[in-house]
Amino acid sequence: MIDENAWDTGDERTLVLDGVEAGSFSRAGRTLFANEALWEPETWLIALDSPVTFPALANVTAHAFGEGVWYRVTFQRTALADANGALYPLQASPDTPRERVKVTQVEELNDIRIRNKLERFARLQGGPRATKAEVKALLDAAGADIAEPMLVVYDVGQGNCNALVDAGACPGSPPKVHLFFDFGVPTGWNYPTLPTPALDPLSSPPATLPPPVVLSHWDMDHWAAAVGGGPHYGRTGAVIHWDSRAIADRKWLVPSRGRGGLGQRLTPTAWRLALALHRHGNLMIWPTLMNSVRSAAGHWIIKCVPQPGVKWDNNNTGLALSALLCTRYGDHALCPGDAEYSSILTNASQPMEIFHLVASHHGANLTHAHAIPDAYYSGMSTLAFSHGAQYGHPKAGAISDHLSHGWNIQHETHNRRALAGFTHGTVGLSYWQRKVTHKMCSGCASRIATCPVWV
Structure with missing residues (x-):
């Protein structure tokens, strides 16, 4: 999913993809709160150098926020010159090196079964609603x-x-x-x-x-x-x-x-x-x-x-x-x-x-x-x-x-x-x-x- 906070901050915007590793997610239960204490989502934050490189992100401002759009992203960590993104840290000083990645594919996720499960997690379905x-x-x-x-x-x-x-x-x-x-x-x-x-x-x-x-x-x-x-x-x-x-x-x-x-x-x-x-x-x-x-x-x-x-x-x-x-x-x-x-x-x-x-x-x-x-x-x-x-x-x-x-x-x-x-x-x-x-x-x-x- 696109990290709305990193994008919607001003004129100079960074598009950050916040995702869970596919294998980790497949091992999870039906809802976030159905998982045993040992399970932890394997999550990645990827900042793209140029989002328009990927057709799926070309009209991102028009539809991606608040409408449940999920993406399937393929990437690898690399130090090579063909990198097109970086791992986005939660905390970083100005001299923290940016660990580079090469994103090879970004496409909208159309598998309805996976998307529905993602939405259950994203909406805290099954969580403890207070009175x-x-x-x-x-x-x-x-x-x-x-x-x-x-x-x-x-x-x-x-x-x-x-x-x-x-x-x-x-x-x-x-x-x-x-x-x-x-x-x-x-x-x-x-x-x-x-x-x-x-x-x-x-x-x-x-x-x-x-x-x-x-x-x-x-x-x-x-x-x-x-x-x-x-x-x-x-x-x-x-x-x-x-x-x-x-x-x-x-x-x-x-x-x-x-x-x-x-x-x-x-x-x-x-x-x-x-x-x-x-x-x-x-x-x-x-x-x-x-x-x-x-x-x-x-x-x-x-x-x-x-x-x-x-x-x-x-x-x-x-x-x-x-x-x-x-x-x-x-x-x-x-x-x-x-x-x-x-x-x-x-x-x-x-x-x-x-x-x-x-x-x-x-x-x-x-x-x-x-x-x-x-x-x-x-x-x-x-x-x-x-x-x-x-x-x-x-x-x-x-x-x-x-x-x-x-x-x-x-x-x-x-x-x-x-x-x-x-x-x-x-x-x-x-x-x-x-x-x-x-x-x-x-x-x-x-x-x-x-x-x-x-x-």
């Missing part, structure tokens, strides 16, 4: 007992990782994490956009329970912080070592298919995360027919549904978070992941006052710019762009479109500065009193690397 009560209980526990809610947009480079934290003890102690929304870092050749040293979101002190992760959608740059160490390619594909703190210690609430079979479709590399979480008993799949859920503390998780003119892809069929920052005035911070705002707000069960906003898709241009929510307090409301200065993010059009809706205060995580010995661009979004309090951050002896430098 509404279970989702609400997870969100209630995560959002309880927060004295001063803050939404932190971590500087992870060209990826997305946000957290709902309690800043009530600041400036005497660092904010405690209650919930992660996305758990991403940049992947492949975007990996060097991380700050130096790389920011570890799990270095923040947790609340009583290990904070759960709500995954917006299955693009790798939204979950790859769960990968520990430097994955490489062995004889049977990508060698992935999971960070046990991320996989074994916390629940993950993830999106899947929607009504009528539409919605999330996982590439084979993402199967491996779902399988690892399932084997630890930590995979919770969003109920297909549930539109939204509200916690007792007022935080919302909303299922995204594309509106007319917006693509039915992973970006627009996942989950969004709206975190309540102030009970008295009902002010929220909206985290859309990569979804268009129109895919979120039209499915919310009640209107929300958006005090702060994380920009959709790292600041990419929007199909429905008119759906940008108005800044509730244009003189104080803050817009955070989470990006790594790749692909021209944030786009000039996205900046101006947000300005036209009152988002006059804008911070980009790529704009890094040193504060109390740490250099990064993490942004903190909170109610306006926190802006005054956090002027004391630079003198806080308890400051850690995950504390925001912009508030």
